[in-house]
Amino acid sequence: MNVGNWRVDLEPRLTSPKWLYAAVPIGSLFCAFIVGGVFLAFTGHSPIGTFALLIDRGFTSTRGITNTLGTATPLICTGLAAAFAFRMNLFNIGEEGQMYLGMIGSAWAGIALAGYLPGFAAVPVVLLTGACTGALWVLVPAVLRAKMGTSEIVSTLLLNYVALNLVNYFIFGSRGFFRDPTTSFPQGRVIEASARLSSFGSTRTYPTVIIAVGLAVGLYWFMKRSNYGYETSVLADSPNTARYAGMNATKLTLSVLLFSGALAGLAGAMYVVGPAGKVDPGLLQVGFGYAGIVVAALARYNFMAVVLTAILFAGLREGGASLQISTNPVPISIAVVLQGAVLLFALGGEVFRRNRLRVRRVQQTVGA
Amino acid sequence: MNANVWVLTFADAFSIATTLILATIGAILTERSGVINLGVEGILLMGAVTAFLVGDATGNVWLALLLPVAVGAAMALIHATLSITLRANQIVAGLALVIFGNGLSQFIGKPVEGKTRPVVITPIDLGPLTDLPIVGPIIFGHDPITYLTWVGAVACSLYLNRTRPGLILRATGDAPATVDAQGVSVARVRFVHTIIGGALMGLAGGWFMLARGTAWSQAATTNGIGWIALALVVFASWRPLRAIAGAVLFGFTLQVPFTLQGQQINILPPEIVQMLPYLATLFVLVMLSTPRARKLLGAPKMLGQPFVRDER
Numbered sequence: 001m002n003v004g005n006w007r008v009d010l011e012p013r014l015t016s017p018k019w020l021y022a023a024v025p026i027g028s029l030f031c032a033f034i035v036g037g038v039f040l041a042f043t044g045h046s047p048i049g050t051f052a053l054l055i056d057r058g059f060t061s062t063r064g065i066t067n068t069l070g071t072a073t074p075l076i077c078t079g080l081a082a083a084f085a086f087r088m089n090l091f092n093i094g095e096e097g098q099m100y101l102g103m104i105g106s107a108w109a110g111i112a113l114a115g116y117l118p119g120f121a122a123v124p125v126v127l128l129t130g131a132c133t134g135a136l137w138v139l140v141p142a143v144l145r146a147k148m149g150t151s152e153i154v155s156t157l158l159l160n161y162v163a164l165n166l167v168n169y170f171i172f173g174s175r176g177f178f179r180d181p182t183t184s185f186p187q188g189r190v191i192e193a194s195a196r197l198s199s200f201g202s203t204r205t206y207p208t209v210i211i212a213v214g215l216a217v218g219l220y221w222f223m224k225r226s227n228y229g230y231e232t233s234v235l236a237d238s239p240n241t242a243r244y245a246g247m248n249a250t251k252l253t254l255s256v257l258l259f260s261g262a263l264a265g266l267a268g269a270m271y272v273v274g275p276a277g278k279v280d281p282g283l284l285q286v287g288f289g290y291a292g293i294v295v296a297a298l299a300r301y302n303f304m305a306v307v308l309t310a311i312l313f314a315g316l317r318e319g320g321a322s323l324q325i326s327t328n329p330v331p332i333s334i335a336v337v338l339q340g341a342v343l344l345f346a347l348g349g350e351v352f353r354r355n356r357l358r359v360r361r362v363q364q365t366v367g368a
Numbered sequence: 369m370n371a372n373v374w375v376l377t378f379a380d381a382f383s384i385a386t387t388l389i390l391a392t393i394g395a396i397l398t399e400r401s402g403v404i405n406l407g408v409e410g411i412l413l414m415g416a417v418t419a420f421l422v423g424d425a426t427g428n429v430w431l432a433l434l435l436p437v438a439v440g441a442a443m444a445l446i447h448a449t450l451s452i453t454l455r456a457n458q459i460v461a462g463l464a465l466v467i468f469g470n471g472l473s474q475f476i477g478k479p480v481e482g483k484t485r486p487v488v489i490t491p492i493d494l495g496p497l498t499d500l501p502i503v504g505p506i507i508f509g510h511d512p513i514t515y516l517t518w519v520g521a522v523a524c525s526l527y528l529n530r531t532r533p534g535l536i537l538r539a540t541g542d543a544p545a546t547v548d549a550q551g552v553s554v555a556r557v558r559f560v561h562t563i564i565g566g567a568l569m570g571l572a573g574g575w576f577m578l579a580r581g582t583a584w585s586q587a588a589t590t591n592g593i594g595w596i597a598l599a600l601v602v603f604a605s606w607r608p609l610r611a612i613a614g615a616v617l618f619g620f621t622l623q624v625p626f627t628l629q630g631q632q633i634n635i636l637p638p639e640i641v642q643m644l645p646y647l648a649t650l651f652v653l654v655m656l657s658t659p660r661a662r663k664l665l666g667a668p669k670m671l672g673q674p675f676v677r678d679e680r
Contacts, residue, residue: 039475091459140650150657153406153459154599154649161592161646169639287470294467297460331478336471343464344446347456 007362010355020353025298025309028345035341036334045330050323058319065315066203070275072307072314073205074099076212077267078292079299079306080219085260086293087301088236092257094141094156095264096289097163098134102265104170105133106272107178107279110191122195127211127269134265135258137163142257146250152257164284171281178279188278197273206274213307215263220303232256264289287336291317294343300350313339377627379505381619386514387412387576388615391597393524393608394568398444400528400606401561402541402554404672405447406462408569409594410469411440415573417473420584423487424480432487433513433574440570441563443469448562452555455674466594480584489513489579513575524608537561541668544675554675569594592646593622599649602656605666621645 037047057064078095085092092098109129114122137159144150170178172186180189199206223229235242235252242249271283295313299305320335391408398405415436423432447465451458489511497508528534539547540557548554573590581589596618603618604610625641628634 039472043476086460093463144654144657148657150653151602154595154602155653157595158592158599158646158650158653162643165639165642168642169637173637173639290467290470293460293463297464331475333471333474333478336467337475338471340464340468340471344450344461344468347450347461347464348454350456351454 005361007360009358009360010351011358013354013356016353024349024353025346028298028342028349029312031345032338032341036338039337040330040334045328050330050334054316054319054323056319057322058315058317063203064318066200066205068311068315068318069209070199070204070206071318072311073209073212073274074267074270075288075291075295075314076209076216076307076310077270078264078288079295079310080212080216080292080303081260081263081267082293082296083299083301083303083306084219084263085256086296088232088253088256090145090253090256090260091153092138092141092156092260092264093153093293094138094159094261094289095267095292096287097156097160098137098261098264099268099271099289100163100167100284101137102130102134102268103272103276103279103283104167104178104268105136105265106130106269107188107191108133110195110272110277111177111189114192114195117194119194122192123197123273126191126195126273127208127266130269130272131262131266134268135262137265138257138261142254142261145257146253160289167279167281167284170279180278188276188280190278191272195273196277199274204275206270208270208274212270215266216303216307223303264292267292291339294339297343298346373627373631375502375505377623378620379509380623380626381616382506383510383514384580384619384622385612385615386510386517387572387580387593388597388600388618389517389521389611390572390575391569391594392600392604392611392615393521394440394565394572395597395601396565396604396606396608396611397524397537397561397568398565399601399671400537400541400668401558402544402668402670402673402675403448403451403558403562404458404462405444405451405465405562405565406459406598407443407447407465407469408597409590409592410466410473411443411566411569412469412573412576412590412594413473414439414443414469415570416577416581416589417477417584418570419574419577420477420480420485420581423485423578424483427487429487429489429578432578433489433571436570436574437567438570440573441567443570444563444566447566448559451674452558452562455676458672458674477584482583482585484583485578485581487578489575511579513571513579518612521608521612528608538668541670544670545677548675548677558675569597572597596622596645596649599653602667603652606668618645618649621648 033051037051040047040050058068059065078099081095081098082092106126106129109126113125113129117125138156141150141152141155141159144155145152170176171188178188180187197207223232231242231247232252234245235247235249239249267288268283271280272278276283291313295306295309299309316335316338320332323330323334324332391412395405395408418436418439419432422435423429426432443465447461450456450461491509491511494508498504500508528538536547536552537557540554544554547557576593577584577589600611600614600618603614622645625638625644628641629638
């Protein structure tokens with residue numbers, strides 16, 4: 001590309017220096033805050049004051065950070081779900097719907113099964129049921145992708161809208177199993193007490209955060225060390241190589257998508273055993289399935305980094321929520337603007353990690 | 369229930385189809401150049417909110433339609449820069465655009481949330497044609513943009529298949545190295561068509577707000593129409609004329625739930641009926657995945673692949 005007398009080139013790097021891995025996300029975050037600040041300034045809010053409040057309420061105050069950890073818990077799971085599929089070049093963008101189904105499945109188990117189970121087994125069974133229903137929701141797109149090569153992008157996404165209407169049907173449209181029978185107010189039926197976890201002290205952090213972080217560490221280790229992790233990464237890099245080496249691409253594709261769906265379902269289940277305790281249409285407003293994709297992309301599909309970016313995003317959301325109740329209320333959607341902007345900048349910044357920017361002076365040729 | 373209701377349903381199907389055709393043709397132009405832009409839903413939302421805000425501020429319908437075009441082009445420019453110049457992952461870049469558009473439309477639309485639409489695009493009266501039974505309301509009862517869209521789809525088809533730039537565009541999607549060898553800049557072809565595509569998507573969102581919307585509400589405005597448009601691109605096998613037929617069909621599935629609800633026909637709960645357009649779209653995608661259908665489709669061969677001269 002020529003700019004005046006200068007020639008600007010991107011030259012691929014053979015190795016990226018370590019500091020760039022951290023510099024790109026931090027730089028993206030900084031740029032996103034500038035973009036957010038411009039929109040805040042235009043709408044009559046003080047950018048610095050808003051961001052200072054956002055950071056205090058989201059991260060630095062004790063209440064802020066414990067709220068953030070609680071919010072981050074399901075987000076870590078949807079982030080892991082997206083990272084698990086995306087690093088395989090399988091673009092499951094149906095985490096949102098799979099999470100709703102996880103919520104429905106775990107609530108079913110919490111109401112119907114938990115009463116018959118010994119106390120120690122209730123929570124694990126409820127969580128696993130949620131994971132299974134999440135996986136079930138991605139089954140059709142996964143089979144289509146694995147067997148016929150149908151793009152999973154649009155199919156998983158379309159099912160989000162189906163899942164959304166399914167939850168609405170269970171709570172608002174019918175007086176069925178999931179609806180609280182004791183009141184005419186449309187709300188979910190609360191699951192058995194034995195299947196619920198209580199939070200740490202007076203905080204809003206639930207023990208499920210340990211499971212979420214444990215899963216991230218476990219996946220990181222498993223995908224690095226196991227045969228399965230090796231085969232999936234070969235298939236991702238070169239489907240032909242995988243086929244010549246005798247790997248079963250159909251099986252690998254299917255298993256990756258199903259496990260991704262299970263992780264997203266688990267996010268919904270954690271919401272049920274934790275703060276919600278029922279099928280709660282409130283989760284439909286939150287958009288953690290979509291946010292999980294951003295979290296995963298920002299973490300460059302690294303499972304450990306997913307934990308950090310999920311906490312970061314949860315903090316932005318917690319902080320953003322508290323901005324609504326200040327004197328000059330800022331819409332909570334500023335948090336979503338920041339998320340989208342961070343991702344756009346990170347994608348652009350990725351180029352500077354992979355390539356070296358070289359600017360040279362060029363001789364103007366006569367007559368050119 | 370009477371036949372008149374179904375005439376109106378078809379008329380609405382043709383009307384909704386305008387948004388779908390505009391967005392689909394935008395996506396077809398983008399994808400024919402080899403760039404995949406999944407950000408349609410985000411661009412539609414931004415187009416819709418822009419139309420609302422401009423209409424609210426100026427009261428001028430045409431200005432309220434023009435600015436969404438610019439906003440759509442600007443968002444497509446972001447996508448083009450990321451995916452063509454910076455060679456980022458186009459799938460993720462498109463998703464980022466959806467999330468960004470979601471948040472931003474909600475943020476700038478917050479002050480007018482729930483307000484009824486300020487200006488309306490009115491259908492033009494074609495005299496005796498509009499008064500024809502059945503055909504009148506279905507075909508001749510629309511606003512100027514709808515007719516322009518039909519003409520535009522035909523023009524786009526001619527452009528793709530009968531002109532030299534159209535040939536270059538198709539070649540850029542299928543064999544960019546050949547285009548490059550001809551001395552034509554692959555990046556320029558892709559930039560231009562991604563931006564034109566985005567402009568059309570912006571118009572689709574703006575028109576939808578002013579013609580079909582009632583009040584601005586971020587959650588309820590486009591409701592996944594952008595994703596249906598992306599499925600339509602496959603359904604139309606990247607051909608503009610087939611997009612018209614597909615759009616009417618999909619417009620019909622989108623309208624039927626409202627007709628049934630309006631007529632108090634409760635064969636299925638409304639929440640279940642609301643699922644039908646998405647399930648129908650999914651079903652169509654499945655049908656199109658059989659090996660036989662796939663052969664007939666002809667997707668651009670280098671769709672989503674960045675072009676780097678040294679590597680070819």
